[in-house]
Amino acid sequence: MELKICHLYPDLLNLYGDRGNVVTLARRCAARGIDVSVTGAPLGERVNFADFDLFFIGGGQDAEQAVLLDEIQGWRGAEIKAAIEDGKVMLAVGGGYQLLGHSYKAPDGKETDFIGALDFTSVGVKERMTGDYMFEWDEPREAVDIVGFENHNARTYLGSGVRPFGKVLAGYGNNGEDGTEGARYLGVFGTYSHGPVLPKNPVLADFLIRLALERRYGGGVELAPIDDALEERAHGFMAGRLRG
Amino acid sequence: MRRLRICLAICVCKVARWGLRIVGRGGTNLPGKLAMRCCPDILGVLGQQVFTIVITGTNGKTTSARMLEQCLENGAVPAFSNRSGANLLPGITAEFVANASLGGKMRLPYAVIECDEAAFRRAARHLDAKIVLVTNVFRDQLDRYGEITHTLNSIRAGLEDSPNATVCVNADCALSAGMVAGLPNAVRYFGVETAFAQGGDEGTDMARCACGAAYLYEYKTYGHLGLYRCDTCNAGRPAADVAVTAVLDEAPDTSTIEVRVGGEIHQVTVNLPGAYNIYNAAGVMAAAAAADVLNLGMAVISAALREFRGGFGRMERLTVGDVTVRMILVKNPIGCSQVLRYLASVTEPMALVFCLNDKTGDGKDVSWLWDVDTAPLIQMGDMLASVTCSGIRADDLAVWMKYAGVDEAKICVEYDYDKLLAAVAKSSVPVMIMPSYTAMLTLRDMLAKQYGLKQFWE
Numbered sequence: 001m002e003l004k005i006c007h008l009y010p011d012l013l014n015l016y017g018d019r020g021n022v023v024t025l026a027r028r029c030a031a032r033g034i035d036v037s038v039t040g041a042p043l044g045e046r047v048n049f050a051d052f053d054l055f056f057i058g059g060g061q062d063a064e065q066a067v068l069l070d071e072i073q074g075w076r077g078a079e080i081k082a083a084i085e086d087g088k089v090m091l092a093v094g095g096g097y098q099l100l101g102h103s104y105k106a107p108d109g110k111e112t113d114f115i116g117a118l119d120f121t122s123v124g125v126k127e128r129m130t131g132d133y134m135f136e137w138d139e140p141r142e143a144v145d146i147v148g149f150e151n152h153n154a155r156t157y158l159g160s161g162v163r164p165f166g167k168v169l170a171g172y173g174n175n176g177e178d179g180t181e182g183a184r185y186l187g188v189f190g191t192y193s194h195g196p197v198l199p200k201n202p203v204l205a206d207f208l209i210r211l212a213l214e215r216r217y218g219g220g221v222e223l224a225p226i227d228d229a230l231e232e233r234a235h236g237f238m239a240g241r242l243r244g
Numbered sequence: 245m246r247r248l249r250i251c252l253a254i255c256v257c258k259v260a261r262w263g264l265r266i267v268g269r270g271g272t273n274l275p276g277k278l279a280m281r282c283c284p285d286i287l288g289v290l291g292q293q294v295f296t297i298v299i300t301g302t303n304g305k306t307t308s309a310r311m312l313e314q315c316l317e318n319g320a321v322p323a324f325s326n327r328s329g330a331n332l333l334p335g336i337t338a339e340f341v342a343n344a345s346l347g348g349k350m351r352l353p354y355a356v357i358e359c360d361e362a363a364f365r366r367a368a369r370h371l372d373a374k375i376v377l378v379t380n381v382f383r384d385q386l387d388r389y390g391e392i393t394h395t396l397n398s399i400r401a402g403l404e405d406s407p408n409a410t411v412c413v414n415a416d417c418a419l420s421a422g423m424v425a426g427l428p429n430a431v432r433y434f435g436v437e438t439a440f441a442q443g444g445d446e447g448t449d450m451a452r453c454a455c456g457a458a459y460l461y462e463y464k465t466y467g468h469l470g471l472y473r474c475d476t477c478n479a480g481r482p483a484a485d486v487a488v489t490a491v492l493d494e495a496p497d498t499s500t501i502e503v504r505v506g507g508e509i510h511q512v513t514v515n516l517p518g519a520y521n522i523y524n525a526a527g528v529m530a531a532a533a534a535a536d537v538l539n540l541g542m543a544v545i546s547a548a549l550r551e552f553r554g555g556f557g558r559m560e561r562l563t564v565g566d567v568t569v570r571m572i573l574v575k576n577p578i579g580c581s582q583v584l585r586y587l588a589s590v591t592e593p594m595a596l597v598f599c600l601n602d603k604t605g606d607g608k609d610v611s612w613l614w615d616v617d618t619a620p621l622i623q624m625g626d627m628l629a630s631v632t633c634s635g636i637r638a639d640d641l642a643v644w645m646k647y648a649g650v651d652e653a654k655i656c657v658e659y660d661y662d663k664l665l666a667a668v669a670k671s672s673v674p675v676m677i678m679p680s681y682t683a684m685l686t687l688r689d690m691l692a693k694q695y696g697l698k699q700f701w702e
Contacts, residue, residue: 016609020647131608149610195610200643237640
């Protein structure tokens, strides 16, 4: 089997070790003999989205995100939206997650249009929401707790067209008000969790890989189990700390 | 009344500091806070009596301060310094008070002060520095500062509050060089004019020209440092007043470089290895040259760079039992990538110990590990005997090392510092300990007690 990963804007959206997510996906595929490749899609460079099974987009600093706004509001945004509607699997973190929504409203009232692929909006606030956090994700056969680190100064409010990715157990999540974290829509998983999120949450990493493989090869893909003792321990440490 | 407040502030601060040391603690912040409570402008009162050289920036502050302190010592310039590394406003205040008489008179006329880049905004107006050395600006502890723009703004605000300072800036760092544009101050640039280090794969900060276009690079030395230009407006790296023109030798313990200062070429040996210490030395030469009142000739500066001792935990060489140990503080992806590149260049077997905490002093967010360029660890092959992961976030380190491609059989986790140091003392190969900030303080303290090393404030 083979799996093709596309890393969107690795040059600009590279904050908070997000590339650890791509490394994790690639290594977990390789450990099972899946032929995996990672291709970057930097600013101004067109790639054929139809070639890829799994997309990753990370977060950036405000100045860096401003640079790619033209592209996001233009041709690239349209391509990302089409890929999502086509059912491609995508993990979007932090700033990259926000970009998939309708818009961002700055504290001074200025509104910026984003891709609008997912039904949510974000509103900038002065107080940053920062710290270790945890949310419950009930999509796998058994619900799991996802641990990570959040650091955002926008509150995200979900519309009726998306479901939350999870239910906040500790920390802020989307907005610190309604207990939701992230957004789920078709093959898209949007979250504020960096840290990066996948190394310590191997269940999520494998879920994404399996979903992408099933889309390419048809249903019923089973991933061979691999040794996750270190990953589980790192997960357990943080989950234990947050449960208090 | 005012004189009384000053006197009270000094008394309280001195007594608190003395008391804390009696009980074996290097109390550096509390005494300063008490002094500021008694007399909010105590630092200004004391600072204006002193010719202060401030060192700020993301990486290299402590090492540069040790280098500069040695230059002053060799030049017989009477100076004090915040050696303990307490580089926030209270720590700096306490250091000034320690060097003042009870009546508020400073005993020494010169000071070398390292200042946290975020604290510089508030410290600058009190200090009235005569020289400010900005080492570089990299992303660091984003959980604390939010974004790198915040760091740039803070340093810029501090510089605007330092009207009497000559500003020494890293010409190769487009972020720092861009920040001094339009300042009325005299500016001296330092840099490297040889593509010696060659950047790796660490996550870098984007450097853009004021016009918005991305800089084009002829080469990068590391991170975003290098020879850059903007074709749109013909701007680029400023000419350097102090320039490293050649790296003649990179040995395990030293580097020998050729440097141009004021049109003359000198050969200088730096008593610490690593590309980033070459930059630190260049910055120090620029600051020393800018302080012309000190009359430090190149002979004095060169001797000082050859013999200075690094700050505690900064590539510090120790002997634990019979084992050679280097304590190398790591706190952000650029610094850590540089350290790993240096280790890969040392062609002898070694054991690595990472020790990662996530307290405020370390940064609560440990995601930065994943921005480190770990390729050098894999290049090391058999030279890498083992990787021990310790500290509060030992498990995260182990996962990071596994995904970096280090053989899992070489990775072990040890939470207990006593057992960790006992294993270090029994190692058959040299040990490189890479702790985060608070882990370094704890390990350094344990080593001091068990092996008779100096405490960090000494």
